[in-house]
Amino acid sequence: MKNRWKSNPLVRIVVLLFALVLTGVALGIGMFYYAFAIPEPEGLSLAVWPNRFTENFSTWIENKDGAITVKNIGLERLDEYGLWLQIIDESGREVFSHNKPANYPSNYSTSDLLELAASEYENGNTVFVSNYKKSDHTWNYIIGFPYAIGKYMLYYNGETVSRLSPMFRMVIFFIFFIGITLFLIYGFWLTQQMGKISKGIGAISLRTYQKLPEKGIFNGIYAALNKMEAEIRQSDQLKKETDRARQEWITNITHDLKTPLSPIKGYAELLACGTTNNSLTVQEYGSIILKNVDYVEKLINDLKLTYQLESGAMPFHPEQVRLVRYLKELIIDIANDPTFSNHNIEFECETPEITVSIDPYLFYRAVCNLVVNALVHNPPDTTVTVSISNKGKNVCLSVRDNGIGISETEQAELFTRYYRGTNTKEKPEGSGLGLAIAKQIVLLHNGEITVKSHPGAGTVFSIVLPTN
Structure with a gap:
């Protein structure tokens, strides 16, 4: 089931819809309590709580032989909630009070009580008015709450609203039904697109992929495929x-x-x-x-x-070597080889002595491969020149010749281990690994090797090495 949930986009869409509905309900409840609730000592209550508390407070009022008093539990509740109380008799005169602010009068007319019942938050209080009846007598009482509570009355046509109520429910249901339908249609469409993408990935692995048109909201994915x-x-x-x-x-x-x-x-x-x-x-x-x-x-x-070299199993022992002297000795060794006694090898140096960190044995092999390659695969009268120059914080060593050159097609394959150039047909001796070995050795020294050549205009191999 878990794997099916992961692989089926439609299931994910349904779960997402359910999560969105729950999130909407939670947000709605939160917004309702944010707008229509107040904090009171026992927790969070709806804003209608003060009105209900006022109406129910009459159960704690007592008439003892014509004297109005309040039960201790009522007084305790007033003190606990930080409220004040004022009880008015039928003539508008105050007969009892508890915690009443000094700015409220002791006598009220009927219009005053009506005005207080509809008044908004002021002077740090919102007041509510109710009454207590006992033995054919009525006492009005006022309770002040330290909350900013709005009082609004909504008037509407009851007959019309009663007719619209079923229609309103139908509209809400219809909108909800349309929303769910559109969401499911989109889910099926999305599932189809995901299936197309999944099939495309499978086709790529089987090498049967057909190019997808790069359009629609998934054009980026199609382009990537x-x-x-x-x-x-x-x-x-x-x-x-x-x-x-x-x-x-x-x-x-x-x-x-x-x-x-x-x-x-x-x-x-x-x-x-x-x-x-x-x-x-x-x-x-x-x-x-x-x-x-x-x-x-x-x-x-x-x-x-x-x-x-390819597997990293070759021992690598770098040393601080004076490069100019090192190359001079290398060229002398090659020139003294009887095989190349009739060839022209030159050395050029534009800088004073340079010290670099190289493995003397491996680097000798790399440079020797380049020089010998230039000597063997060019006419006998070809001149091979080895030179050194500074290149910023690096040193550049080049091996150039004025021989027959190399085509662009061959240049792209020169350092490939399984490649032998067309220039080797007349002189097939050699392993065909010389240049590949040279490149591997240069890379081992954190260097870079490149080649530039034109048919009939000679070839230049360049090695760039860091000096520190």
Whole structure:
């Protein structure tokens, strides 16, 4: 039942209507007591209480041999409520009083008593007049109440009102019936709209969603559903493209692993057969095997490193490093590699020495990947320049080349782990993970890496690092 109440909007509407009715009744009662009640010593009473008290007070008046007195309980009530009393005989003369204010007279005419009976609140009192009859004699008495009580008399055509009373009840019932009907109609309509929204959400999960027109009072919700569906479709498309790229990458990496394994197996079989006795030939075969083993090891290490970085399992040991000197030594190491002995590598520095907090091993790997990538995938006469400059509170390190450049389509995929650019077709060696690893390392250092390139105009990779 609880789940049904939560899932059925109509039930909620009925409960809401019931709550509104109860709230209206409570407010009505509250407003009634606020307007038609007064606080008295025993609590809150209706404003007609003083008049009723005055009329009933005669039960505490006594006539003892022509002398008018008041019972003790009556006097106690007067004192308890802070009231005053004055009893007048038939000639208008005062015969008894209790707590009477000094500004009230001792003699009254009939017109005076009538005027007092209709008087409003004044001098801190509202007075009420009644009478006490005993042995064919009548005594009028006045009681003063310290409350601002309004006295109004309503006059109406009794015959007309008696005819209108049933009609008035019918009108009230009709208005109430129409209100309930309209509320239920709105509830059914709202339930239908909520059902449409619920079906839309279910259709999104099943990928069968049809775009809803963005109009009506729920246009914001429809727009949000349409936007969510578009984003989910885009995400699904991206997932497909990522899966496709991963499959292609797996195919490429499998091929890259098989390529060095073939010569390793072949030359190892030749050595195992013992058909080659020439030491120079054995040494040559061993060098080829070692070169291909190094290549396989590099692929495996790249795979291990990228997944360690992604999962956060890679040890990170930042140190305070003098960046200018650090990069100079890095470039010298690459330039001294026989593989790149015929390439042009330059270093530019526009600032004095800068100290930054980096992990020397990981950051070396990131910058080295960028430089080697620029050297390997460009013509031999390409110049690669590494430079440092200040950028506010950050330091900017750039690796630029004047090579063949990269298209905009490839730039969007360069740092994707499963992507290998078209420039690698002629030189397929490498894991295809270099740039992805570089980005992961830069992000680990709270830095940012970007690329700008135009076909035929070279490429610039920029790394921005915080200096503190």
